[in-house]
Amino acid sequence: MSKRGRFITLEGGEGVGKSTNVGFVAEWLEAQGLEVVRTREPGGTERGEAIRALLLDPAPQEPLHVDAELLLMFAARAQHLAEKILPALARGAWVVCDRFTDATFAYQGGGRGIAKERIAVLEDFVQQGFAPDLTLLLDMPKEAAKQRLEARLRDRHEQRDRFEQEQADFFQAVRDAYLARAEEDPERFAVIDAQHPLEEVQAQLRKTLSARVTAWR
Numbered sequence: 001m002s003k004r005g006r007f008i009t010l011e012g013g014e015g016v017g018k019s020t021n022v023g024f025v026a027e028w029l030e031a032q033g034l035e036v037v038r039t040r041e042p043g044g045t046e047r048g049e050a051i052r053a054l055l056l057d058p059a060p061q062e063p064l065h066v067d068a069e070l071l072l073m074f075a076a077r078a079q080h081l082a083e084k085i086l087p088a089l090a091r092g093a094w095v096v097c098d099r100f101t102d103a104t105f106a107y108q109g110g111g112r113g114i115a116k117e118r119i120a121v122l123e124d125f126v127q128q129g130f131a132p133d134l135t136l137l138l139d140m141p142k143e144a145a146k147q148r149l150e151a152r153l154r155d156r157h158e159q160r161d162r163f164e165q166e167q168a169d170f171f172q173a174v175r176d177a178y179l180a181r182a183e184e185d186p187e188r189f190a191v192i193d194a195q196h197p198l199e200e201v202q203a204q205l206r207k208t209l210s211a212r213v214t215a216w217r
């Protein structure tokens with residue numbers, strides 16, 4: 001695959017501010033004169049969004065097996081890569097994605113307990129070495145993130161999705177798995193302290209982006 005643009009992902013647990021800041025990151029890059037494609041996982045394509053609806057269904061008729069959950073994440077990802085991410089990068093656009101494969105290692109690995117070696121097999125199969133250029137990991141204690149999430153659910157009259165219904169130990173395992181991945185790959189990851197007011201979080205993001213964009217040019 002010829003890749004001229006850069007692939008930036010935002011990661012973190014529920015309610016840490018990923019969706020809020022995907023827009024900020026995309027707009028900051030656009031202000032530097034770059035073409036930006038903003039997307040999310042699971043989803044990002046028509047078929048991927050249909051898979052997302054299955055995965056997030058708050059009241060499924062029958063339980064979803066953990067391996068089926070894992071495979072559906074990668075099925076959506078395969079479509080997303082082929083239809084949207086890789087063509088955008090090939091024409092020189094930058095892609096900003098709300099979650100990618102680190103979420104699989106954190107949720108299906110850390111949260112559900114699937115061995116990371118099994119996840120890595122699917123990662124190799126689907127991605128063939130492809131990985132983000134930069135991952136912005138928004139990190140904060142799960143209790144504070146839960147309060148933000150609950151305020152959002154209340155304000156927007158949203159129902160908890162299937163993942164948001166999990167218990168505290170699941171979210172602690174997700175956070176621990178994300179931090180372990182960041183420690184394993186400090187070149188790719190930037191850990192952003194997300195518990196501060198939005199302006200401070202965005203100042204951290206701006207500083208990180210500015211340093212990376214300068215280094216890449």
Ligand SMILES: Nc1ncnc2c1ncn2[C@@H]1O[C@H](COP(=O)(O)OP(=O)(O)OP(=O)(O)O)[C@@H](O)[C@H]1O
Pocket residue numbers: 012013014015016017018019020021148149151152194195196197198199201
């Ligand atoms: N730094 C911040 N300080 C205070 N509130 C924030 C901050 N960042 C985001 N919020 C608010 O917290 C709530 C959760 O943010 P957001 O929806 O962006 O999180 P998320 O990580 O995308 O969550 P999810 O993974 O559940 O989709 C929103 O109501 C948002 O306005």
Ligand SMILES: Cc1cn([C@H]2C[C@H](O)[C@@H](COP(=O)(O)O)O2)c(=O)[nH]c1=O
Pocket residue numbers: 014040041042073098099100101102103104105107108163164
């Ligand atoms: C990519 C990916 C996502 N998930 C989970 C994490 C979240 O709970 C949902 C997506 O909802 P959001 O509001 O967009 O954050 O999906 C996962 O378990 N594994 C993955 O690979």
